[in-house]
Amino acid sequence: MIMSETAFTIYQYAAYIWFCVGAAAVGFVSIRDLVRMIRDRKKH
Amino acid sequence: MTGYIIMAVLAVVFLTISTVIANKFSGEGVDDFVAGGRRLPIGLVTSSVMVSWVWAMTIMGSAEQGMTLGISGGINYAWGSMLPFFIFIPLVMCIRKKMPKCTTFVEFIRVRYGETLSLIFVLFAFLLTLYILLSQGIGLGVVFHTIFGMPYKIAAAIPILIVALYIANAGLKGSVVNDFIMFIVISLILICTVPIILKHFGMDAIYQGMLDAATNTANNNYNPDALNPVSMPGLNYGIICVIVCMGQILLDQGYYSKAVSTANSKSLLFAYIMGTVFAWMPIPLLCGNVFGGAGLSLNLADGVLSSTSDIAPYIYKVVFGGGAGSILFVLMIFMAGLSTGGDILAGAQAICTVDIYKRYIKKNATEAEQKRFGKIMTVIIGVIMAIVVMFFEGKSMVTLDIFSGIIFAAPCASFVMGAFWKKISPAVATVSVFAGVFAGVLAYFTLGFTGMNDVIGNICSLVVPIVVNVIGGLTSSYEFDYNRLKEYEPDHKVTLSLENA
Numbered sequence: 001m002i003m004s005e006t007a008f009t010i011y012q013y014a015a016y017i018w019f020c021v022g023a024a025a026v027g028f029v030s031i032r033d034l035v036r037m038i039r040d041r042k043k044h
Numbered sequence: 045m046t047g048y049i050i051m052a053v054l055a056v057v058f059l060t061i062s063t064v065i066a067n068k069f070s071g072e073g074v075d076d077f078v079a080g081g082r083r084l085p086i087g088l089v090t091s092s093v094m095v096s097w098v099w100a101m102t103i104m105g106s107a108e109q110g111m112t113l114g115i116s117g118g119i120n121y122a123w124g125s126m127l128p129f130f131i132f133i134p135l136v137m138c139i140r141k142k143m144p145k146c147t148t149f150v151e152f153i154r155v156r157y158g159e160t161l162s163l164i165f166v167l168f169a170f171l172l173t174l175y176i177l178l179s180q181g182i183g184l185g186v187v188f189h190t191i192f193g194m195p196y197k198i199a200a201a202i203p204i205l206i207v208a209l210y211i212a213n214a215g216l217k218g219s220v221v222n223d224f225i226m227f228i229v230i231s232l233i234l235i236c237t238v239p240i241i242l243k244h245f246g247m248d249a250i251y252q253g254m255l256d257a258a259t260n261t262a263n264n265n266y267n268p269d270a271l272n273p274v275s276m277p278g279l280n281y282g283i284i285c286v287i288v289c290m291g292q293i294l295l296d297q298g299y300y301s302k303a304v305s306t307a308n309s310k311s312l313l314f315a316y317i318m319g320t321v322f323a324w325m326p327i328p329l330l331c332g333n334v335f336g337g338a339g340l341s342l343n344l345a346d347g348v349l350s351s352t353s354d355i356a357p358y359i360y361k362v363v364f365g366g367g368a369g370s371i372l373f374v375l376m377i378f379m380a381g382l383s384t385g386g387d388i389l390a391g392a393q394a395i396c397t398v399d400i401y402k403r404y405i406k407k408n409a410t411e412a413e414q415k416r417f418g419k420i421m422t423v424i425i426g427v428i429m430a431i432v433v434m435f436f437e438g439k440s441m442v443t444l445d446i447f448s449g450i451i452f453a454a455p456c457a458s459f460v461m462g463a464f465w466k467k468i469s470p471a472v473a474t475v476s477v478f479a480g481v482f483a484g485v486l487a488y489f490t491l492g493f494t495g496m497n498d499v500i501g502n503i504c505s506l507v508v509p510i511v512v513n514v515i516g517g518l519t520s521s522y523e524f525d526y527n528r529l530k531e532y533e534p535d536h537k538v539t540l541s542l543e544n545a
Contacts, residue, residue, distance in 0.1 A: 002258060002271045003115060005251045011115075012247060015329040016238055022322035023231040026090050029318075030224050033085030041068060 047192030047199065050374060055206045058382070061225070062210035062218035069217055074411045074536035077215040077418065078394035079147050080305035082539045084220060086315055089302050092223035093319030096298060096387035097125075098230060098327060098380045100183035106328035107356035109281060110336015114254065114270030116278025118332015122325050124285025128293045129320045131460060135294070136303040137312065138463045143529035145538045149300050149459070150399045155532050156462050156524065157470040164477060165295070166395060168455050172295045173392040174429060175448050177204055180381040181433035187377050191357060191370045196437045201430035203378065207385040208426020211393060212419040216301050219390040226379035233376045234327065237360070238334055244363045245338045253341020264343050280499055284449065287502040291452020294459060297391025335359045389422055396421040402535045411536050449502040450488060454480030457509035465517060466524040472516030476509035483508040 003011070075081060099105075102125070109117030139152050146152050150169065154162035185200025192199075211219055242250070257263045258270035269275035293299060306312040339355040349358055360369035397418030402409045405417070457480070458473035484505030491497040 001274060002255070003273055005248070008115070008251050008254075008271070009247055012242065012333055015326050015333060019231075019238075019323070019326035019330055020235055022318070022324075022326060023227075023235065026087070026094060026318055026323045027228065027231060029087030030091040030227065031087070033087035034221070034224060037069070037085055037088075 045192075046371065047188045047194040047374070050192075050371070050378065051188075051199075051202055051206075054378065054382075055202075057225070058206060058210045058222050059213070061222055062214035065218040065221055066214040072411070074397055074414050075147070075538050076217075077415050078390075078397050079301055080215075080217045080220065082305055083307050084217065084302075084305040086306060086311040088220045088224055089306055089311070089315040090319045090323075091227035092220040092383075092387070093299070093302055093315055094323040095223045095227040095230060095379070095383040096302075097320065097324050097384075099384045100180060100187070100377045100381045102324075102328055103331050103376060103380060104183070104353050104356050106331040107335035107339070107359075108353045110332030110334075111265070111339040111352050111355045112267075112336075113275065113278045113281060114258070114267055114340065115273050115333065115337070116269065116275045117281070117336055118329045119273055120278045120282030121285060121328040121332055124282035125289045125328065126320055126325050127286050128290040129316060131290065131456075132293050132299065133313065133316050135460055135463055136300060137309050139529075140304070140309060140312070142463070142526055143532055144540055145532055145534050146529075147301070147304055147534065147538070148297055148395050148398050149295075150297075150395055151532070151534065152463070152529070153459065154399075155529055157458070157473050161458070161470055161474050161477070162399075164474070165455060165459075166399065168291075168295050168452065169297055169395055170392065172292065172448075172452055173388050173425065174432075175444070175452075176292070176296075176388040177207075177385055177425070177429040178433055178436065179444070180204070180385045181429065182436050182439070184378060184381045185433065185437070187357070187374055190354070191374055197434040200433045200436070203381055204385060204426055204430040204433060207382055207389055208423050208430075211386055211389045212422040212426075215393065215415075215418075216305060216390050219298075219386045220302070220305075222386060223383050226383045229379050230376050231323075233372050234330065237364070237372060238330055241334055241338065241359060241363050245341065250337050250341045253343060254337055256343065257340050264345055265340050267340075270340060280496075284446075284499055284502055287453050287506050288445065288449035290456050290506065291449065291454075294456050295452055296388055297394050298387035298389075299391070301391055301394050302387075331356065389425065392425055393418045393422045398534065398536065414536065446488070446498045446502070449498075450484035450505045451481060453502060453506040454478075454484065454509055456506065457513050461510070461513050461517075462524075466526060467517035467520065467522060468513050468524070469516065469520055469522035472513060472520065472522075476512035476516070479512050480505045480509035 106118050106121040109121050150162050153165045181200040181204045184203045185196045188194040188199035189196040254270050257265045303312050335356040338359050357373050360373040397414050401414050401417040455477045458476050462468050484501045487504045488497050488501030491500050
């Protein structure tokens with residue numbers, strides 16, 4: 001079985017977009033929580 | 045010189061962060077130190093889970109498999125290495141529900157199966173710690189030596205010492221915050237460099253090169269399965285990944301500590317699904333496809349690479365030139381190695397602090413003394429491994445990797461099944477662990493003529509204990525009372541998670 005060029009291209013883009021979306025989502029939540037942690041510390 | 049500067053700068057950054065965390069954010073008790081007070085922010089745990097599972101191997105190994113196995117290399121690396129998390133997540137949620145005051149998996153084993161098996165699990169946990177530190181140290185030593193010409197011994201030992209110091213300094217919280225920095229760096233490098241690499245080689249050229257490797261017998265890297273996403277060699281590799289990673293995940297206390305540190309089960313589920321499926325899984329797909337695929341398409345002659353595991357740094361060097369490309373690649377590998385080492389050391393520290401000191405060394409120890417012992421042991425483990433790794437210059441990790449699968453898969457069955465099935469007795473569980481190791485080692489050494497002895501050895505090590513436990517459970521009248529888990533009181537003060545509070 002040989003993957004077609006179209007499927008190969010879609011696969012490459014999909015893997016990249018998947019990583020970008022995943023990393024951005026995790027990055028966003030992490031930064032939000034880190035800021036909250038620092039703010040809470042300052043309040044106390 | 046560049047290598048020394050990178051190491052020095054990052055050492056200062058991570059040690060400073062850990063000092064700030066230790067001084068400003070750490071609580072007083074053991075629970076704060078090893079489990080972040082069970083209220084760690086979900087986002088930080090998520091990035092920590094993701095980056096802890098990014099080994100130097102994840103980047104270099106999946107690229108190598110992409111070049112060796114073709115398109116199926118990255119795919120099988122990804123699913124094979126992630127599947128064990130789908131055993132780990134229900135397991136840790138079950139333990140959390142049944143044993144609300146549990147911090148380490150050794151505590152669970154002690155109450156469920158007794159002292160003897162818990163000590164065997166402590167041994168496995170420490171062997172895993174040594175193996176993971178060794179493999180990260182060797183990886184970093186080779187990369188810094190190859191790219192910057194740093195002496196291997198220094199390049200391999202220093203990262204282990206850096207990790208040991210910042211984990212000893214700030215415990216789990218320090219590890220998680222440093223992991224966040226590493227997550228950002230690895231993600232940014234991959235997000236920015238992958239499109240540049242694809243543009244440099246051209247998507248069409250990569251495909252045509254791989255097609256040539258699949259159809260042209262004169263191609264240096266001829267492999268008829270190069271563009272076959274469901275090839276048998278790829279599938280075999282995926283199965284080995286599942287078994288090797290099973291022990292590496294289930295016996296790594298670092299993952300339990302992170303799971304316990306979340307405020308409730310919903311946060312735990314979010315952190316592990318987001319960290320593994322959404323953020324981690326595409327990394328081996330990308331590295332296998334982009335670095336491995338590009339390497340395959342180049343039709344490299346024998347001798348261009350010293351081994352196929354060098355394909356990822358080679359691609360960075362070709363695209364970005366020696367200087368910048370090498371620094372980017374080394375930064376990524378350094379962060380990957382440090383975060384993985386930090387995770388396993390934080391786990392070992394938790395076991396030393398919670399399970400060893402008060403129980404076996406000083407019965408009336410205070411929590412401050414427990415913490416101090418955990419810190420000292422972390423530094424001792426770091427120093428020992430920094431010395432040991434120096435003797436592994438030029439040694440291949442392949443045999444050790446295969447053996448790690450055989451050794452660490454054996455205890456998994458009794459651990460997982462014991463959490464869900466009351467019929468497994470301590471004797472049966474103990475026998476199953478030894479039977480698994482014995483069957484795996486025996487298969488490895490006696491089936492060499494088949495060429496599949498490594499695969500069969502790994503499968504035996506995982507499956508034989510399952511069979512022993514099922515037969516033992518069905519034929520014995522033993523029944524464990526799960527209320528004993530619920531009533532468990534640890535030797536230190538514990539803050540309950542929100543749903544158990």
